[in-house]
Amino acid sequence: MLTSFRSTQMPSTAKSSASAANHLTIPATWYHDAGIYKMECEKLFYSEWLLFCHETLLPSPGHYVAYTVAGRPILVLRGKDGQLKGFHNVCRHRASLVLKEGHGKTEVLRCMYHGWVYDTNGDLCKAPGFGGDEKSLCDRTSLFPVHVKNVDGLVFICMAAKPPSFEKSIGDLPAALKGSGIESFKFFDTAAHPLKCNWKTYIENYMEGYHIPILHPELNRDVDMATYKVVPAERIARHETGLKPGREKEAANTGLWIWLWPNVALNIYKNGMNLEIVNPTGPETTELRYCYMFKDLSKEAEPENRKTIDLSFTVTRQDIDICEIVQKNLHAGVYEAGELSPRHENGVVYFHDLVRAVHAKPA
Ligand code: FES
Ligand SMILES: [Fe+2]
Structure with missing residues (x-):
């Protein structure tokens, strides 16, 4: 795994409790600069699996x-x-x-x-x-x-x-998917959501559960935040959580949530999965491409399948709204970088390590 960048200095414009122990985000310009976007396309999206x-x-x-x-x-x-x-x-x-x-x-x-x-x-x-x-x-x-x-x-x-080596590119994904049964899921529906933000803004949102209690009331009904954690491994990160007492039956969208470098999330539920591809379309625009698959496509299973999709849309809308707000501020010229939570944002730290490695690659 890569070594992480630790904060040595904070933006000079305001009071800060900067600690050498905490990681800093990548710079704000990396989320909107057209030259950086082009470089990421060349070194990452046009070069890797x-x-x-x-x-x-x-x-x-x-x-x-x-x-x-x-x-x-x-x-x-x-x-x-x-x-x-x-x-x-x-x-x-x-x-x-x-x-x-x-x-x-x-x-x-x-x-x-x-x-x-x-x-x-x-x-x-x-x-x-x-x-x-x-x-x-x-x-x-x-x-x-x-x-x-x-x-x-x-x-x-x-x-x-x-x-590049395919095995290295997918890292620990095969191990993480073992026993998930995803190869047996059948196609149900696709959806696409346009976003006004950089692809990294959205990925970072996926990489932490820190925002769940504030932003996702529907999800927060099920998830026990005291046990919530993100576990990075080679090229992936897995969300792990317990459920709130009594919510085991009701919880529609919990299960195995895995991020794969650079731009994919596999949300595997009890009854199927949403394959989520975060496709960059410009320095400050992105398209979320969803593919829903379920184990059971029968009429009887349809209400449960639809419930899963409906909750996924609700949560996605909440994430899109905050990502678009964040994107505007990343471009506004005030914020330069911020400190990441050691309790909740280790997944973001890992993602930033990989992004920094791409930027450091020779042209
Ligand atoms: S036949 Fe394809 S561009 Fe003319
Ligand atoms: Fe979210």
């Missing part, structure tokens, strides 16, 4: 998922051979999306602009009406490939030409 979607969206040949990842449209599909394949969703003709953003099933990859057709290996096989030597055009034209891996139904992509 990222969780892209759950395999439940890709059950058989022809199924595809087309999502934009940190500004780059990506396409993952199941080929005729049953294997998952990944491409940049950028037509080699004049740069249109090949397939519209979303998920579904298709026989061929037909570009939405002039109709060029690619096979499921990404090779151009038709350029209708192009004229000239179409065969030779097809022979030399393919979609740009993206690396794909699948672990327990979790589909990862890497845009780098030479990806």
Whole structure:
């Protein structure tokens, strides 16, 4: 694990009880500076393994998922051979999306602009009406490939030409998921929420339960804060908590909550899971992409499944509102950095360690 940065000085503008024992947050400029955002895209989102979607969206040949990842449209599909394949969703003709953003099933990859057709290996096989030597055009034209891996139904992509070690990238995730049964969950629904904040602002909110009693009254009914803790491990952090007495039956959304570096949360409940991808869309904008899966999709299970989603929406709204308030203040030029709680914010400290390591990487 990385060594953490400890505070040596506080912003000079106000009284401070700065202690050398407490960790400081990363600087406020890192949450809004366009150059820093671009650098994080290059060194992190375009270089490392990222969780892209759950395999439940890709059950058989022809199924595809087309999502934009940190500004780059990506396409993952199941080929005729049953294997998952990944491409940049950028037509080699004049740069249109090949397939519209979303998920579904298709026989061929037909570009939405002039109709060029690619096979499921990404090779151009038709350029209708192009004229000239179409065969030779097809022979030399393919979609740009993206690396794909699948672990327990979790589909990862890497845009780098030479990806880093996959095993190192997912760290302790396989151990943390052991026995969770996530590979058996079935697709139920997706949702997307636009956020006016930097991706790190939202991740930090996920990395601590400190705010639960103030911000999430519905969740606070169930969670016993005296036992609440965040346990960082290699590249992940796990939330652990006991429940308030008598709430064991009622608690809809408690279970296993795991964060995976850099931008994913796996919220595993009694009856299913919400895979939450925090997708950066700009220095101060982010998209939350949710995929809900449940064990039981029967009519009888529907009310319980809906209850889980409803509570998740309520909690998400509360988190979005506070993150957007925080983002404005991070950009307002008054706040530079703050001290993190040694009791509650060790997960934030770990996240900041990894962010600092990205910033320190050679270009
Ligand atoms: S941009 Fe794809 S066919 Fe023209
Ligand atoms: Fe929250």
